Amino acid sequence: MSEPLLPPIGMLAELTHRCPLQCPYCSNPLELLKANRELDTQTWLDLFSQAADLGILQVHLSGGEPTLRRDLEQLIAGLSARGVYTNLITAGVGIAEGRIEAFAEAGLDHLQLSFQGARPATTDRIGNHKGGHEKKLETARRARAAGLPLTINAPIHRHNIEEVPEFIDLALSLGAERLEIANVQYAGWALTNRDQLMPERAAVDRQAEIVAAARERLTGIMNIDFVPPDYFAIYPKPCMGGWARDAFMVTPDGTVLPCHAAQTIPSLSFERFGPHSLAEIWTDSPAFNAFRGTDWMQQPCRSCERREIDWGGCRCQAMAIAGDAAATDPACAKSPIHARMAMLIDEAQRAAAVPSHDEQFVYRRIGVVTEPA
């Protein structure tokens, strides 16, 4: 019945939850971990070494803001020594002089820099960080000067969707090889702020046309990866390429998860690195095995011809909207509750029509949601 388990290819390492920005759509959990819960340098290096043994070829170093880790150079060097491709995912704010060069020297392969807006006022408002945009431009320049390949990441929502053409020009002007136009996924803080972030239907349609035209025009010049907003979709995204299929992530305290929001599924519990090896977790974790492959699927997924394309979509979105983590992702037109997505879009539009609505972001901050005792 089941296919043999293959080794994982990619890993996202959330080195810290600390961050100078407070983006209201952050994919980190609402219960953010403080610095004293973070793994130490040696534990991360051990984890990376096990990851390489297990077959991991790429590590995305993320957070929070990963450059807040003072040992980042050491961590990059450790991965580089094992031949692992390293991608630094940074907000590009407050990186000390000389560090980007040090990352490059340590063997960093690629840098991904987020812009919350294409306009300074937008970037500064969404990240709730004055002067952020200017600092990001400087980070991009320093990355290019250090010879690092560059991706610009633009998380898209109602407040910057009209800036998509400007994002494209910005990425070109910074010499980026890649641009990600990534519509916000409603998990983590974005789910809390869904009504404030949901774009209008007409703007979503315009965006799709603009991106398609730009991709055509910029073939061989700059790659544009487009993550469309799935509340407006017909088919769901193959979240993580399938649950525990070829990738996983690690939180700042070493908890190993199949995806960002997996901890929102109350029936699952997750192992930590240390008490368990990565190989044990990848192979034996009941949470990893819960939605692996296709055996767990219900109808309509079970008999769907797309079951090994979409892998049932996002388990966390099924949990959040259908109340059942094993249900078909409601983003899929075949889901019996697909109509609920359109209702949620409409609800958000009505909420947005209320004056002063835009000022009501719940900004991402440690302690806004108290940690359980």
Next chain:
Amino acid sequence: MMALRERALVSPQSVPSLPKHVRIQYDPVRQAFAVLSPEKVFWPNDISLEILRRCDGRSTVGHIIADLAADYDAEPEAVATDVVAFLQEWSDKLLVKL
């Protein structure tokens, strides 16, 4: 509108190389060669691998074609079509620099 870089088109005189964000690496776990790029890992077949290995920043496309034709005992014209199409596709994805 800002000054754009231009799309590169493959010619016999092109000298292809791998850009800095792309590398070929043997993976001992899967016992296969992988091409690593910012978000994707590719598993090239034997002939793709033979082309990519010759993208060394010194050999022209003309030389690569002649070299492959000799190695595979094939007609250069037949090899040329495949090599040019492959390199154009990989250049368009910014995985090969011309």
